[in-house]
Amino acid sequence: MDVESFFSEKRTWADGPYLHFVAVLDDPAYVAYAQAHHELLAPYGDRVGIVPAPWLHWTAQGVHHRLDDGQVETAVQAVREAARHAAPATVTMGPVWPGPSAVTVAMYPEEPLAAINTLVRAAMSAVPGVQLRESATRFWPHSTLAYFRSPSVHDAEFNRRLRTIRPERVEITISRLLAVHMYQDLDVGYYTWTPIAEIPLGAAEADAAAPEVVCGKTRTTATYGTTPPWGDSDAESEITVGRLAVQPPLSESQIRYESFASAALDDSTYFEDAEPPMPVWPDPVTVVCERPYGDGVCGSTRLRVRGSWNSPAVIICERGHSWQDTVEMMREVIVAAEPAR
Numbered sequence: 001m002d003v004e005s006f007f008s009e010k011r012t013w014a015d016g017p018y019l020h021f022v023a024v025l026d027d028p029a030y031v032a033y034a035q036a037h038h039e040l041l042a043p044y045g046d047r048v049g050i051v052p053a054p055w056l057h058w059t060a061q062g063v064h065h066r067l068d069d070g071q072v073e074t075a076v077q078a079v080r081e082a083a084r085h086a087a088p089a090t091v092t093m094g095p096v097w098p099g100p101s102a103v104t105v106a107m108y109p110e111e112p113l114a115a116i117n118t119l120v121r122a123a124m125s126a127v128p129g130v131q132l133r134e135s136a137t138r139f140w141p142h143s144t145l146a147y148f149r150s151p152s153v154h155d156a157e158f159n160r161r162l163r164t165i166r167p168e169r170v171e172i173t174i175s176r177l178l179a180v181h182m183y184q185d186l187d188v189g190y191y192t193w194t195p196i197a198e199i200p201l202g203a204a205e206a207d208a209a210a211p212e213v214v215c216g217k218t219r220t221t222a223t224y225g226t227t228p229p230w231g232d233s234d235a236e237s238e239i240t241v242g243r244l245a246v247q248p249p250l251s252e253s254q255i256r257y258e259s260f261a262s263a264a265l266d267d268s269t270y271f272e273d274a275e276p277p278m279p280v281w282p283d284p285v286t287v288v289c290e291r292p293y294g295d296g297v298c299g300s301t302r303l304r305v306r307g308s309w310n311s312p313a314v315i316i317c318e319r320g321h322s323w324q325d326t327v328e329m330m331r332e333v334i335v336a337a338e339p340a341r
């Protein structure tokens with residue numbers, strides 16, 4: 001059977017990244033489902049681009065030409081407004097389809113996903129300068145497990161082996177979209193992105209009373225150890241913080257002074273007159289959203305932080321702008337949010 005290489009000339013983007021609206025498929029059940037196929041795919045080496053867990057997604061709609069920052073902001077706001085009238089979609093992932101240029105995962109039922117696609121298209125069509133590709137007569141919701149990078153992958157043997165895997169299908173709920181700058185990463189053979197903004201499907205939940213979190217001041221084994229202090233290290237939490245601050249790192253001389261002072265303080269006879277002055281820590285800096293908004297930057301400090309003990313913090317401002325921070329920040333926010341446990 002003749003198959004295509006996915007990143008053919010006609011599919012290669014001229015000047016990406018391009019604005020896309022995706023749902024990140026990071027549900028651990030779906031990640032396990034996808035990974036159940038990796039053993040089959042691994043022997044094909046770089047003839048396939050296996051999509052790693054962080055990049056599993058469903059594309060609700062993409063734009064395939066460049067936009068300026070103002071157009072991106074307008075499009076994101078338009079989709080955000082429209083998405084308030086949408087609803088989360090619960091769908092079944094599977095079965096797997098070996099297609100002509102990629103291995104894809106079916107998503108059913110199709111209607112709620114098609115409805116989200118229609119809504120995003122309608123919102124974006126109203127943005128000056130945005131041109132969408134013609135829509136298919138019937139929207140095809142799918143998620144890609146792997147892209148073929150060579151025409152010699154997907155033979156009869158490949159199909160037979162794929163058919164023997166058949167993991168149980170999994171149900172997931174898509175409750176938010178992520179606006180991203182989408183890249184075709186031709187070196188690895190799949191798509192990657194940088195996040196722009198998160199968009200809830202349906203009205204956003206009310207803010208809960210939120211703790212202030214200062215990260216980086218108490219680098220303890222509790223926050224930096226490999227095991228969580230409680231619970232499942234892969235369980236996702238989303239925590240609203242009243243103010244998120246980061247402690248700038250100490251300078252080298254401050255670190256030396258700290259260790260000198262604490263060693264000296266252990267020996268109470270060391271200081272003849274008085275204890276040395278405490279080292280001056282730099283003031284914590286409040287985390288501010290720096291995404292463009294209107295004529296300037298967003299500037300929001302009302303933030304939510306999402307992730308698990310083992311995943312980097314995703315920080316989302318009140319306008320839905322989102323960006324990624326470190327695993328360490330996520331751990332400190334988890335510890336700060338549930339100090340009693």
Ligand SMILES: [Zn+2]
Pocket residue numbers: 289290291298299300317318319320321
């Ligand atoms: Zn923002």
